Amino acid sequence: MKHYVGLDVSLKETSVCVLDEEGSVVTEAKVLSEPEVLVAYLRGLSLRFERIGLEAGPLSQWLHDGLAVGGFCATCIETRHAKAFLAAQQVNKTDRKDARGIAQMMRVNLYKAVHVKTVASQEKRALLTSRRFLGRRLLDLENEIRGLLRGFGLKVGAVKRRRFAARAEELLGNHAALDKVIRALLPVHAVALAQFDKLDTELRKVAREDPVCRLLMTVPSVGVVTALTFRATVDQPGRFSRSKALGAHFGMTPRRNQSGELDRNGRISKCGDEMLRSMLFEAANVMLTRDKRWSWLKAWALQVAKRSGMRKAKVALARRLAVIMHRMWVDSTPFCWTRKELAA
Numbered sequence: 065m066k067h068y069v070g071l072d073v074s075l076k077e078t079s080v081c082v083l084d085e086e087g088s089v090v091t092e093a094k095v096l097s098e099p100e101v102l103v104a105y106l107r108g109l110s111l112r113f114e115r116i117g118l119e120a121g122p123l124s125q126w127l128h129d130g131l132a133v134g135g136f137c138a139t140c141i142e143t144r145h146a147k148a149f150l151a152a153q154q155v156n157k158t159d160r161k162d163a164r165g166i167a168q169m170m171r172v173n174l175y176k177a178v179h180v181k182t183v184a185s186q187e188k189r190a191l192l193t194s195r196r197f198l199g200r201r202l203l204d205l206e207n208e209i210r211g212l213l214r215g216f217g218l219k220v221g222a223v224k225r226r227r228f229a230a231r232a233e234e235l236l237g238n239h240a241a242l243d244k245v246i247r248a249l250l251p252v253h254a255v256a257l258a259q260f261d262k263l264d265t266e267l268r269k270v271a272r273e274d275p276v277c278r279l280l281m282t283v284p285s286v287g288v289v290t291a292l293t294f295r296a297t298v299d300q301p302g303r304f305s306r307s308k309a310l311g312a313h314f315g316m317t318p319r320r321n322q323s324g325e326l327d328r329n330g331r332i333s334k335c336g337d338e339m340l341r342s343m344l345f346e347a348a349n350v351m352l353t354r355d356k357r358w359s360w361l362k363a364w365a366l367q368v369a370k371r372s373g374m375r376k377a378k379v380a381l382a383r384r385l386a387v388i389m390h391r392m393w394v395d396s397t398p399f400c401w402t403r404k405e406l407a408a
Contacts, residue, residue: 067111070167071118071138072159073097073127079163080105082113083171092160097123099130106136115139115170119146119162120178128180141169142176149174181299188270188296192289192339195263198256205253209246216242229253267292280389282398284359285351290343294389297340307390311383314341332379341382348381359401361388 065084072079078097082090091109095101106113116131116138118124124140131138150157150165169175181189202225209232210220218235220228229250236243271277271288280291297314304310311317314336318329334341351362352374361384369377392399400406 065112066114068167068170069106069113069116070163070165070170071102071116071127072163072166073118073121073123074159075123077159078102078127079159081160081163081167082109082111083164083167085171087168087171089164092163094159097127099127099134102127102131103134103136107134115173117141117166117170117175119143119166124178125180125186129183139170139175140178140180141166142178145176179299179303181296185296185299188292191263191267191270192293192296195260195267195289196339198260198263202253202256202260205249205256209249209253212242212245225257276393279392279396279398283347283385283389283392284357284362284399284401285347285355286385286389287347290347293340293343294386297337298390298393301390301393304390307387307394310386310390314344314386316341316344316379316383316386340386344382344385345378347385348378351381352378359399360403360406361385 067085067090068083070081070083072081074097076097077094079092079094080102081092084090090111093105095105106116113136116136118127118138118140120140120143128138128140146166146169149169150162153165153168154161206225206228209228213220213232213235216239218237220231220235223231232246232250236246268288271281271292274292274295276295277288277291280286280294281288298304298310304313312333315334316332319331319333321328321330348365352365352369355362361381364384365377365381368380372380388399
C-alpha cells in the first residue's frame with residue numbers, strides 16, 4: 065500500500081503525519097528538525113512512501129537535501145498554495161493539522177512543487193545577500209551621520225564613500241558633544257566599509273571565474289552583480305520550458321482581475337525573487353539613461369517609451385532582459401547587438 069507523508073517544519077521540531085491511500089492517518093509524531101532524525105524515523109516505520117512533502121521555508125533546502133541523502137525523495141511545495149489549501153481544510157491552525165493537510169495535498173496530488181537550489185547556487189546567493197546587507201547598513205550609517213551634522217548646520221554634501229569619514233571629521237570643529245557621538249559611529253563605518261570591500265572583491269572574483277556570468281555580461285548594462293544574481297536565482301535554466309516564462313515567474317507581468325464583465329489589468333505582480341527583479345530594473349534604467357552604446361534592444365525600449373512612457377518602458381525592458389539572458393544561457397550564445405546578427 066502507498067503512503068504519503070506531510071512535514072510541518074519549525075525551527076526546533078517537525079510535525080510528521082503519514083496517510084494511507086484512503087486518507088486515513090497511519091501515524092503522527094513530532095521529531096527534531098534534523099535530517100538524520102527524520103530519516104531514522106521514516107525508516108523505522110518500514111512503509112512504502114509514494115510522496116513526501118514539506119512547505120518551502122528557511123530549513124526546507126537543508127532538510128530536502130538530507131532526506132535525499134537518506135534515500136527519500138521529498139518535494140518542497142509552494143507556500144501560497146499550501147496556505148490556501150490548509151486554510152480551506154481547517155479552522156484552528158496547529159502544527160499537527162498543518163502536517164496532516166500537507167500529507168493530504170501529497171495524497172490527492174494537489175500541490176505546486178518549488179525548485180530546490182543547488183549548494184553552489186545557495187553559496188552565490190549568500191554572498192550576494194551579505195554584500196547587499198552591508199551596503200544598506202553603510203547607507204544607514206551615512207544618513208544617520210549626515211542627519212546629526214545637519215541639525216547643527218554642518219552639511220556633508222556630495223562626497224564619495226571613501227572620503228565620507230574624513231569629510232565628517234572636517235565638519236566637527238569645536239563641537240565637543242557632537243564630536244563624541246560622531247566619533248563613536250565613524251569606526252563602525254570604517255569596519256563595515258572594509259568588510260563590504262572584501263565581499264565585493266570576492267563577488268567579482270566568483271563572477272569572473274564563472275563562464276555563465278561572463279556570457280551574461282555581454283548584454284549591455286548588465287554588470288557583475290546583475291549577472292551573478294541572475295545566475296544564482298535561475299540556478300538551472302532547464303527548469304523553464306520557455307524563456308518567456310521568466311517574466312511572469314519573477315513578477316514582471318501585470319496582474320489580471322477578471323470576473324464577468326469586469327476585466328482589469330493592474331500593476332506588475334511582484335511575485336518571485338525581489339533581488340533579481342530590482343537588479344534587472346536597475347540594468348534597464350542604466351541602459352536607457354546612462355549607457356551611450358546603441359543596440360536593437362535599446363531602440364525597441366525607446367519605442368515603448370514613446371508609446372507608454374519611460375517608467376513602463378523600463379519594466380518592459382527588464383522583463384525582456386530576463387528572457388534574453390535565459391535564452392543566451394540555454395543556447396550558449398553572446399548578445400547580438402544588431403538585428404542582422406540576431407537573424408543570423
